[in-house]
Amino acid sequence: MLLPLSMLIVAPVWADEHPGQAQLVQEVAKDTGKDPAALNALLDGAKKQQSILDAISRPAEAKPWSEYRPIFITPARIDEGIRFYRDHRALLEKIGAQYGVAPEYIVAILGVETFYGRNTGNYKVLDALVTLGLYYPPRATFFRGELKTLLELPDNMLAGPLDTLTGSYAGAQGWGQFMPDSIRDYGVDEDGDGRIDLQNSLPDIFASVANYFAKHGWVKGGPVAARAQPDAAAKPLTVKDSAPQWPVEQLEAWGYGPLQHLDPGALSSMQTFQGASGSEYWFTFQNFYVITRYNRSPMYAMAVHQLAQAIAEGVNSPESATQ
Structure with missing residues (x-):
């Protein structure tokens, strides 16, 4: 396959062109004891x-919800999510119980981020972060x-070795697309096996996503979002x-009626999305907010939520149980 010209035109990064590189290497060497020459060699090899x-x-x-939603909520992504959950049910449910996170949300994160590990990104992580x-x-x-x-x-x-890692254009790695600070913290x-491998180990991948949610305040069994009808x-x-x-x-007192029973005292927010049929209003709760710690866009959180709901419905359907 021919690559776009923009992907073929690259330029080497040299320390003398970027004064900030010397300071960065000095900081890392001081904090870790790593060899400055080896660090410079890594950065000099980036593009x-x-x-x-x-x-x-x-x-x-940047797209409206009416265009954003169809990117992620598709029959193929739902069907593959159902199959993926079913294939790894025991591990997903074990880790979900361990961290108090509904397994379908672990699966939905992987579905939205990388189509269940199929598209983890082809950019060198060093290239992305240096660029x-x-x-x-x-x-x-x-x-x-x-x-x-x-x-x-x-x-x-x-x-794997730092100079071999690949990921997204933003430098996110693995099935869950973790940035370096998220790998470190979550x-x-x-x-x-003594290694955190978010590219090849499903136990590490599932547990890291669940741990990210748990550490950001996921409420076990709590609501995520519910439709509202304003008067x-x-x-x-x-x-x-x-x-x-x-x-x-x-x-509710301000005129936003829930379309299902909700705990009157539950703390919530109100999100508005421009859908294909006009404005959509949603009560959103702590667990929705937690998803936005993964990606700050409310549309992202809603896509994860709706994909998770569709996956759970498919997994729990009578037809699924017989497959």
């Missing part, structure tokens, strides 16, 4: 890629921090993020 800069400038989250840390001023601070963390991670927290060696006089709301801030009964 700036214009296609990475192009990709980060057009994220899917964005040195050549993308709008978020250079964040990506430089991730590059520093990557260089500081011990070998047993990576799926990665789990579930299979007990004509509903109070306009200004919602900064999806952190729960109002009891359901307060939102």
Whole structure:
């Protein structure tokens, strides 16, 4: 297959072109004791890629919900999620119980992120983080921090040699697309082999996603989202993020009626999405907020939620039980 020209035009990164590299190497060497020459060799071998800069400038989250949802909620992704859950039911349910996280949400994260491990990304992780840390001023601070963390991670927290790792254009790795700081803070060696391998070990992959949710405050058995129907006089709301801030009964008093029974005292937020048939209003709860710690877009969290619900419905259907 022919690659786009933008993916073929790359330029080597040299320390003397980027004064920040010397400081970065000094910081990592001081923090870890790693050899500065070896660190410089790694960074000198990285490549700036214009296609990475192009990709980060057009994220899917810039689309409206009516266009975003069909990317992730498809018959193929649902069917494959049902099969994947069924094939790994024992392990998923064991880890779900261990961390208090519904297994269908572990599966849905993998479905949205990488289509259950099929598309984990073909960019060199070093290329991605060097490109964005040195050549993308709008978020250079964040990506430089991730590059520093990557260089500081011990070998047993990576799926292989650092200069061989591949991932997304943003430097995310493995089936769950963990950034380096997430590997450091939430990665789990579930299979007990002495390595956190988010590319090849399903126990490590499942447990790391579940641990991420649990550490961010997932409520076992708690609600995620529920449809609302505003009346004509509903109070306009200004919602900064999806952190729960109002009891359901307060939102009801303001004119937002739930379409199913909800605990009146449960803390919630109200999200609005521009769907194919007009505005959609949703009560969202702590577990929805937790999903947005994985990706801050409320549309992402809703896609994960709806995919998880579809997978659970399929897995628990009588037809599924006989397969």
